[in-house]
Amino acid sequence: MDEISTAPASIEEFRARLAGVIDGLPRRLRQCADHIAANSDRIAVSTVAELAAGADVPPSAVMRFCQILGFSGFSEMQRLFREAYAPGWPDYSTRLRNLKDGGAGSPQALLGEFIEAGRLSLEALAKGVDEAALAQAVAVLAAAETVHVVGLRRAYPVASYLAYVFDKMEVPAMLHDGVGKLDHRFALRPGDAVLAVTFAPYSEETLSLAADARQRGLPVVGLTDLLTSPLARLADAVLTVPEVDFGAFRSLSATLALAMALAVAVGSAREG
Amino acid sequence: MDEISTAPASIEEFRARLAGVIDGLPRRLRQCADHIAANSDRIAVSTVAELAAGADVPPSAVMRFCQILGFSGFSEMQRLFREAYAPGWPDYSTRLRNLKDGGAGSPQALLGEFIEAGRLSLEALAKGVDEAALAQAVAVLAAAETVHVVGLRRAYPVASYLAYVFDKMEVPAMLHDGVGKLDHRFALRPGDAVLAVTFAPYSEETLSLAADARQRGLPVVGLTDLLTSPLARLADAVLTVPEVDFGAFRSLSATLALAMALAVAVGSAREG
DNA sequence: CGAGAAATAGAATATTTGTTCCAAAGCCGC
DNA sequence: GCGGCTTTGGAACAAATATTCTATTTCTCG
Structure with missing residues (x-):
């Protein structure tokens, strides 16, 4: 050498x-x-x-x-x-304040805001999780043949990550991404289940696929923002995520944490 | 005394x-x-x-x-x-491993772990952000004609969210998602820039697109896990995210927070 | 001012931590 | 498979560092 x-x-x-x-x-x-x-x-x-x-x-x-x-x-x-x-402050909140002091609109100030939003969202999720709904969602998806994951626009990153984790855990899953305006509704087969993700403003295509599934008697799990969401009426199990928005954009931290827990729990349940 | x-x-x-x-x-x-x-x-x-x-x-x-x-x-x-x-997350991965081997994890326990992972990641990001690199990344992307976003597998949710935010902020952006195994490398035009996202194990296609852009003299911004990542060598500005990583289960909270801050900052800079 | 108590400095010691070195293991070309 | 080269692991060693101890100084109060 x-x-x-x-x-x-x-x-x-x-x-x-x-x-x-x-x-x-x-x-x-x-x-x-x-x-x-x-x-x-x-x-x-x-x-x-x-x-x-x-x-x-x-x-x-x-x-x-x-x-x-x-x-x-x-x-x-x-x-x-x-x-x-550099005195990288021991205290998280001081450090955050330092970031935000970079000036309104500066990249690091924005970063501080998004970090804060993510953290608040995670905290709210930790406090407000509906354990019964989560357990039911796991049960429904674990019993399904194929899990159909659907989520568009801002929910699409969540849907695609769910599809990724299901794939890694060897759970048969299909991601409905709306490419080519095809909704693939005929891919829904008896024994399957739908996992739909949508937040206000709720995307028409997602709701439509969930409604279709329900009409055919397939179970639907909803991941959404409020219990009053139109998705809630269509779903057998509803998970709500208290996400904090910063500006026009949603942090997704809590949503992803819940989505991952769900996917991993389903994966484990199917192995057993 | x-x-x-x-x-x-x-x-x-x-x-x-x-x-x-x-x-x-x-x-x-x-x-x-x-x-x-x-x-x-x-x-x-x-x-x-x-x-x-x-x-x-x-x-x-x-x-x-x-x-x-x-x-x-x-x-x-x-x-x-x-x-x-240097707080908190010393033997975090062993904790997750125990959880996986041992209890097989009730859904709530899993959720608790993912929430904790997200929180730690955000905290680490707040402390460890390279403000100079962030500023440079913003500058590079703000000056570009079109931003080409690429990220596959576990990085895909991040890439797709970036594309969404760019779209909302009216920044010309193209998401390279590898559909149909097309890499669309000829969509890279002089004046454009590439924003590449990849984590170990680094996806070949992402690196290849970044390398291609660099060879043609286009600026590349990298969002990755380590400074030693192969992406770091290809990029003009490298942002690293200290995300807690265990097998397929990466929290992404910190990554998304950084990605959003970047995208919004770029959007604002282009308006001015 | 002087006796007693508290505080101090510096040397002596104990402990931790860094560094070197060499035998064993792994790798590569033949 | 065999020789030469590189890499590795760990034990032995060296240096730095923390800690204790005690003689001495400095305060305090009668």
Whole structure:
């Protein structure tokens, strides 16, 4: 291994050098590189042993890694990070305020708002989950042959992630995405179930597919925003998500958390 | 001096106790208290000797100070600050694994875990965001004619939501979704930019489109998990998201928050 | 001013942490 | 399969760092 004799003098240089060598790195050193890149903010406050444990390598691997980057050893690398150590505030709310102070409309202020919206949504979900409805939704979907997932516009990311998780968990699922304006309503077969996702303003196509399923006697699970949603009337089990909007856009954090829990629970139930 | 036997459990408690004792302190200890109160953010990355030098007292004075505050010694005090800086999610993945192996997870328990994962991810994002990279990403995309959004598999929900938000904000955008195995690479025109989203295991198609764009001189913005991601080398601006990742079950909360902030910031910048 | 108590500095020690080195294992081209 | 090269893991070692101890100084109060 050809060593570089001079140590990086700044964090930027450090990153550049890391990017430069990472490709030619053997397995263990690659693990070090990945873990350190992912936790570069912890270098300043960690010991070799802690970092090594995090990367799942022996301490000596971390040492070799430091040397390959041009440092004489770990201490020298750590010194770089300790000096640059920005007071990344221990307190979440202070940090958030700092972000928002970047000026109204600045990217980081926006980010602060979206983070806040997501967090509030998750908290509300934690408090207000309807356990009976969730259990029923799991039961319905676990009993189905094929799960038909439908969700358009702002609900589409949720629907597509549900389809992804179902696929990974080997649950037969079909994503109705409205491509080509085809609704594929004849794909709904006896024994199947529909999982419909929609938020105000409720998309016509989603409601229509749910109504169709219901008419044919297929069970429908709804994931929506309010109990007064038109989807609620069509569904055998209704899950509502108290999502906080920021501006015109919905954070989706809570919705996705609920969707994932649902999908994984259904996947586990079908295995058993 | 009346010692307190239990150590502060949080930084707030630490501050309270410090405020409580600082008045009745003799000279050298008072110096310690002043210096430490003024530089509490450096406790995590300093040695006893450094702190002592800063306060202009001998190291043993610092030791006594720590003990008066209720710590067994300096190390214990330092641990408080190190952990407060890098909180919470040490063995998160083992927790999820236990949950999966053990109880097979009631739906509510699963939901609780996903909520917690989302919350931690958002918190980590608030602390670890690279504001310079975010600003650069906004600049690049705001200057583009058309934004080409690409992201597949687990990144697809993010990509599709980005496309949705761009659409609402009247930013010309095209979602490359890989339908029909078409990569639409010839849709990339001079003046356009690519916004690529991918997480390990990095999807070949996404990387390939990004590489193609770069080769033609189009700017690329990457949204990925690690700075060592192959996408990082292809991109002019790299945004990394510290998302809790376990198998197929990625919370996406932080990713979406960052994506939305990016999209809205780009939309606003283009209006002005 | 002087006795006693408290506080202090610095040296001595214990402990933790970083670093080196070498034998064993893995890999590659032959 | 075999020799040479690279990589790896762990134990031995070295350095840095925290902690304790005690002689000395500094306060305090009679």
